[in-house]
Amino acid sequence: MRYRLDVVGPSVRDVVTFAGGFVVDRVMAGWDVTVLVDGAEDLRALEILGVELQDLEGALTMWADRPHPHTVAVAAEMFAADARVRRGVLEALDHGLTEVTLWGERCPAELDDSVDAVHHRLSAAARAFKAQALGAIGSAGVDVGDSETFRCGAMLQPSVAADLIPAS
Template sequence: MRYRLDVVAADVADVVRFAGGWLFDRAIAGWDVTVLVADHPDERPLRILGAQIVDLEYALATAGHRLPPQTLAVAADLFDCDPRVREGVLQALDQGATEVTLWGQTWPAELDDSVGLVQHRLSAAAQAFKAQAFAAAALPPIPIEPIETFRSRVTASPAVEADLIPAG
């Protein structure tokens, strides 16, 4: 069985900008990385990072037919604006079997006690592939930082060694 990371976001650019290096590092480590995204006119940026793409509406409609992933990553702004995403995150946090990770510039206050600040140090390859994904997504070129920062709650008995370390 391969580990699975499901990523939920509104658009491809958001995923590339905030979590592209982490996704690449997980994919290269053998994880199945699936991005559930609402707006995906061009899938190349996510394919560069090693991710598969599934339409968000389809994924939400069929959520009960899939086993839960080992990790669920969600754009915090989508948590705030889509009640189905919010419910899924809260359910995953309550059940405790899934590592739950969020990113974004705004943060849902109701989750402050549930998750802590964590970081992922990108491999050199992740930095290079994230830069290529930036270009493919037509995002303005910026220096790719070696660290991506998230909020996360790791399961009580994680199935895998953590690649997200507490920020501090």
Template sequence: MRYRLDVVAPTVLDAVQFAGGWIYDRVMAGWDVTVLVGRDEDLRPLQILGARTLELDTVLDSWELRAHPQTVAVAADLFGRDDRVRRGVLGALDQGATEVTLWGATLPAELGGSLDAVEHRLSAAARAFKAQALGAARGGAGVTIGPTEVFCSGMMASVAADLVPAS
């Protein structure tokens, strides 16, 4: 059985920009990584990272029927504007068996006490592949990628050692 990460993003660019290195590193560690995005997007940047994709609305309409992943990563703005995402995140936190990770500038106030800042240190390969994916998503090259990606997580211990408390 392989670990599974589901990434819920409003756009391909958002997923690549905020979690692309983590997506790549988890794929290379043997995880099944699926990014849920809109149907009318160029999926090539996510393919560069090795992720599979599914259409966001289709999956959200049947979220309860989908097997629970070990980790779900969600754009914080989607939590605030899509009740299906909100219910899924709150359900995963209540269940306690799924690591819930969010990214974005404005985190939902109702989750403030249950989330801790964590970071993922990107491998050298993740930085290179994220740069290529980000260039493809933006239609250009020459993108500089930082050494870490920062998230807020709903579990104190990650199911993998790649998310550590942010200092």
């Protein structure tokens, strides 16, 4: 059985910028990673990261029929903007079987009690691939940094993601 990660973002640029290294490290660990975004964009950056792309609208329509991922990474702005994404995140947090990881400037206030700040320390490969993906979206030269910061919901069962460490 392979672990699955679904990444829900408003754009390829947002996914690469905020979760690109996390995604690469999961791909390198053997995970099946699917990025769900709305609209047609240049896919070179996602190819560099080694992930599959799926149309967000189609995936949300068939969400109940899709195998549930072990982890869902979601842009906080998507949580706020799309009721279906919001409902999926809240259900995942309530059931405690899917790890929920959020990124973005503002974590929704209603999740403050459900999620904690965590860091993912990027491997050297993740930093290199993320830098190349940033170049593909026109952000060459942006400092990749050593880690990415998220808010993560606790699971009832032990997490499959030992690479996320508390930020405090």
